[in-house]
Amino acid sequence: MNSALSAFDLARIQFAFTVSFHIVFPALSIGLASFIAVLEWRWLKTRKAYYKDLCLFWSKIFAVAFGMGVVSGVVMSYQFGTNWSGFSSFAGPVTGPLLMYEVMTAFFLEAGFLGIMLFGWQRVSPRAHFGATLMVAIGTLISTFWILASNSWMQTPQGFEVVNGRVVPFDWFKIVFNPSFPYRLAHMALAAFIVAALVVSAVGAWHLLRGRRDPAVKKMFSMALWLLLILTPVQAFVGDQHGLNTREYQPAKIAAIEGLWDTEKGGTALNLFGIPDMQAETTRYAVSIPHLGSLILTHSWDGEIRGLKEFPPQDRPNSTVVFWSFRIMAGLGVLMILMSVAAWVLRRRGRLFESKWFQRVAVAMGPTGFITLLAGWVTTEAGRQPWVVYGVMRTSQAVSPLSTQQVGISLMTFVVVYFLVFGTGVYYMLKLMRAGPALPGHTPHEAPERLPNQTARRPLSAADHMIDAA
Known part of the structure; x- marks a missing residue:
């Protein structure tokens, strides 16, 4: 029996690999965005400095996670056209608009307010800054809505008919609000908040073990455990x-x-x-x-x-x-x-x-x-x-007509590049977590130092620690 992996098997492995790398970053950023919004709200209500210190600290980690989530998500979506052209041709009339809605309603909202959230502390009023933070948090949840709508339709498809070998939608309400969608949306949203809460509690515990007892460390540890x-x-x-x-x-x-x-x-x-x-x-x-x-x-x-x-x-x-x-x-x-x-x-x-x-x-x-x-x-x-598409299209019918060599080379390239790029990103996030929020009496950096006429262009610019610093 020939046990060699086929192009179909390698395409499935490649998609599983890239989506596994991708999903962890949006999950963390979804939970952190809402956590940062709550922290900033508490700072506006109480004016206690440690809430703002926590905002600035977790915003750096959010910026790195958000940046890596965007990059890995773009790469993953390209595979629908490269490795899964059969699926794109068949189900594109449904999945294409749903993903477009996610970009137009969620990604544009996040991109529009992200710069204010990360770099606007000294450029806009506190209430305007909180509004921007809130918009970013809402944007992450809207993104979850559309992505889960698309994936849930693949699990429990309805609201369409097949005409000439292609899906033709006739009821978008049924497509979006398919039978599994409410449960899967709630399950994923809660999972994202739990992922973030576990990370926050772990960082708080780490600094408590190292002897810190300042209000910022205690507060984030306590808030995360209440949420859990x-x-x-x-x-x-x-x-x-x-x-x-x-x-x-x-x-x-x-x-x-x-x-x-x-x-x-x-x-x-x-x-x-x-x-x-x-x-x-x-x-x-x-x-x-x-x-x-x-x-x-x-x-x-x-x-x-x-x-x-x-x-x-x-x-x-x-x-x-x-x-x-x-x-x-x-x-x-x-x-x-x-x-x-x-x-x-x-x-x-x-x-x-x-x-x-x-x-x-x-x-x-x-x-x-x-x-x-x-x-x-x-x-x-x-x-x-x-x-x-459950009960409608088999996975074997969705794959592109590629050779084993073509998919194998792209898979090996993904593995090498992903471990280098995202491994570095994860290391950087761990480095930021290890540094912890600002100590009492120390003024945290509002944003990386720049020339007076220079503006940040990337979310990762919000993190102001050198990756190779001691």
Whole structure:
């Protein structure tokens, strides 16, 4: 058997690679934009200096994340024309306008006010500056709206008909507000806020462990943990509702997630652990709890879940992949809830800022938001296979007629360039986080020093630390 990867396989790997690099930056910038807006609002209300110090500090990190998100997003979108021309030709009448709406309503809004937010502290009034910050935060959420509308339509398509081999939209309301859209939008927006909260809490914990006890460090640590305490249980509820929606519209995905091969009458067990075997059509070493699958997925004791054997082999997602990606996502989600509850208990006891073991946990939990985010998207996208537009167009029909050599060279180029460029960007963000907000009595830089008639042209100019400084 020839085990070499085909051009189709390499194109899928390339898109998965580039989208994985891309999604972490918008997720962080979405959460940070709203966090910065809240900080600035609190500064306007109280005039406490540490709120402004935190604004300036997190604005630098936001600028780097935003810049890398824009660059990686542009590169990713080009692949629709290079590697996935079949999809672009077939579904372009729907996905093209949705992405255009995102650019015209969200990106233009962000680009229009970003310069004021980053460099306008001494150029406009405080209220005008807050308005600009608010517009940037709203812009990131509008962007989320349109991107999730497009992706959700691919998951649960409606409001169109196929004419001469192309999608023709006839009801844009149904296209945008498709059956999975509300759940997926809420799930992603909450995920972005949780990602940012975990990063903020990790940075706060890092500086507490290093001995800082100034108001800025305490405040960002406390605010992030309050947000996690509120949002993590809400995210679990939204995820449950999303699962019920997925069972209705993508039952094969649910069966693959659960490693369920046979439809069990009178109640479905939940496989806590196992290794799904796609060839043998079984889940090996399964550790199951009777009826728990029915309780979670149907909210009834004897609810019935369709097994994978009820679907043709060519229509089944890869259960081995989504079984474990879902459990990584859910398991880390449970740890986040436990961490936020532990923070609440320590807060009640007056030990939140002195408990070193908890601060070490908070630092370790910092990257888990990104891991959970990626695991969730793997579950969503791998679980949709073998469809690119669910039930309408197969992924194999969407790929461009390229050779293995062409896709292989572009993939290797992406890997090298991405690790160099975005690896440097991540290192720079970590360097900024390590520096921390300004110490009390120290005046933070409002913006990088420039000539009187010189204006910043790029978001990254807002970060004023040299990347190679000690």
